[in-house]
Amino acid sequence: MLRFAILELLHRKPLSGYDLKKRFAGSVGFFWRAKHSQIYPELRRLESEGLVTASRVPHEWRPTKKLYSITAKGLEELVQWLRERPELQAGKDEMMLKCFAFHLLDPAQAADQIAHHRALHLKRLDSHHEAERQVEARHGSLESTGDPILFWNALTLHYAIAFEKTYIAWCDWALEQQRVFLERTASVDGVSRSGSGGVGSEHQKEEFALS
Amino acid sequence: MLRFAILELLHRKPLSGYDLKKRFAGSVGFFWRAKHSQIYPELRRLESEGLVTASRVPHEWRPTKKLYSITAKGLEELVQWLRERPELQAGKDEMMLKCFAFHLLDPAQAADQIAHHRALHLKRLDSHHEAERQVEARHGSLESTGDPILFWNALTLHYAIAFEKTYIAWCDWALEQQRVFLERTASVDGVSRSGSGGVGSEHQKEEFALS
DNA sequence: GGGAGCATGTAACCTGTTACATGATTTT
DNA sequence: AAAATCATGTAACAGGTTACATGCTCCC
Numbered sequence A, B: 001m002l003r004f005a006i007l008e009l010l011h012r013k014p015l016s017g018y019d020l021k022k023r024f025a026g027s028v029g030f031f032w033r034a035k036h037s038q039i040y041p042e043l044r045r046l047e048s049e050g051l052v053t054a055s056r057v058p059h060e061w062r063p064t065k066k067l068y069s070i071t072a073k074g075l076e077e078l079v080q081w082l083r084e085r086p087e088l089q090a091g092k093d094e095m096m097l098k099c100f101a102f103h104l105l106d107p108a109q110a111a112d113q114i115a116h117h118r119a120l121h122l123k124r125l126d127s128h129h130e131a132e133r134q135v136e137a138r139h140g141s142l143e144s145t146g147d148p149i150l151f152w153n154a155l156t157l158h159y160a161i162a163f164e165k166t167y168i169a170w171c172d173w174a175l176e177q178q179r180v181f182l183e184r185t186a187s188v189d190g191v192s193r194s195g196s197g198g199v200g201s202e203h204q205k206e207e208f209a210l211s
Numbered sequence C: 001g002g003g004a005g006c007a008t009g010t011a012a013c014c015t016g017t018t019a020c021a022t023g024a025t026t027t028t
Numbered sequence D: 001a002a003a004a005t006c007a008t009g010t011a012a013c014a015g016g017t018t019a020c021a022t023g024c025t026c027c028c
Helices: A002-012 A017-023 A036-048 A072-083 A094-100 A107-139 A148-189 B002-012 B017-023 B036-048 B072-083 B094-100 B107-139 B148-189
Strands: A052-057 A065-070 B052-057 B065-070
Touching: A002 A017, A002 A036, A002 A052, A002 A065, A002 A072, A002 B094, A017 A036, A017 A065, A036 A052, A036 A065, A065 A072, A072 B107, A094 A107, A094 B002, A094 B148, A107 A148, A107 B072, A148 B094, A148 B148, B002 B017, B002 B036, B002 B052, B002 B065, B002 B072, B017 B036, B017 B065, B036 B052, B036 B065, B065 B072, B094 B107, B107 B148
Parallel strands: none
Antiparallel strands: A052 A065, B052 B065
């Protein structure tokens, strides 16, 4: 997979391993990332397979760069990959995994975790909005561009924004639900069950039948 | 990470490796999964660390089961992990990675990919809704339950649903945007640029400055 | 002098997937 | 008779992270 992300970036413009590393911090980085320790060996492999070519670009002061360019064969493979239908993939989400187990935490701690995570997502949403603003300032809005590269870039960025908004909305909703839940359970059986758990509580619930 | 998912499931009820495998297909499986080839060795490791205990349960016809239970030490580690704040993690999304490169595909193929993916997500949304319906039928609604386990289960399931809805809405929006884009570019420069790409087009765009 | 940025690489390790391997029972 | 379900495991490989390793320039 990584190879295709690299090939796509090289199609836009020849780049060094170092340049690629930076690309994975923004734009394409919303959907795929890699460390330099993974990028450099992958570039070698791509070169040995004839999908990219390298050329050394010496610079007087800085270290010599190796600029990689995509080959015709590389572009072919990239396009062929694009034509394949991707499977529905299942993401992993550590926060939600924890949330699944929050009945073991005292309610205040659980709420704090959610609130904290909300703040992280809000920060990322802001940085996405900032990115969107910059793209629009440079290249014009989605509605006016005639460049397909810009167009698809804007679409994917929009997805990243929609995703963050959904996450934040869920956090708000979850916090509200928890507030209601605590009020309800407190009034139903008083002090004896002060909230939603603690380590000592015993549960032998039937599993959910989720196909 | 996997170890904590396993410990949480074992806290609810003692399970075999095989049972765990099935759990990862639903409920907790929305956020974390594992194959049996990963589960069995992990259970051994957990046992050797004293976080779970195993007991053999022979059955007359079926193969002998190994039932694993969480220990006090295991529960401690689980709760400690829950208290740690998870980092904002960056998911990988193959479909969006492709989308990022769709300027290399002809517009009809790109649209087809999106429509196909939309269908997959819709299917998953339906199965989530079905799961929600079943949970409500068995245990009552989120608004009425007094059980913290059920409560947090319902919250996470709701997230999975919200996520799928966002994805589907994005697909619809993207298809509409593409339609508009194609009309606009067709009318602006006629036949010469028939849509958004093809393999031969040359682009040397500046990179996006996405911090 | 210290830190950040440029620039490239390797090695050890951990995680996860695919494939191999077995064997009984139940359902179609 | 074939396929699915129960049930457990191992081995080879692929993908990814962390840490190690180097060295130069520019800015504070």
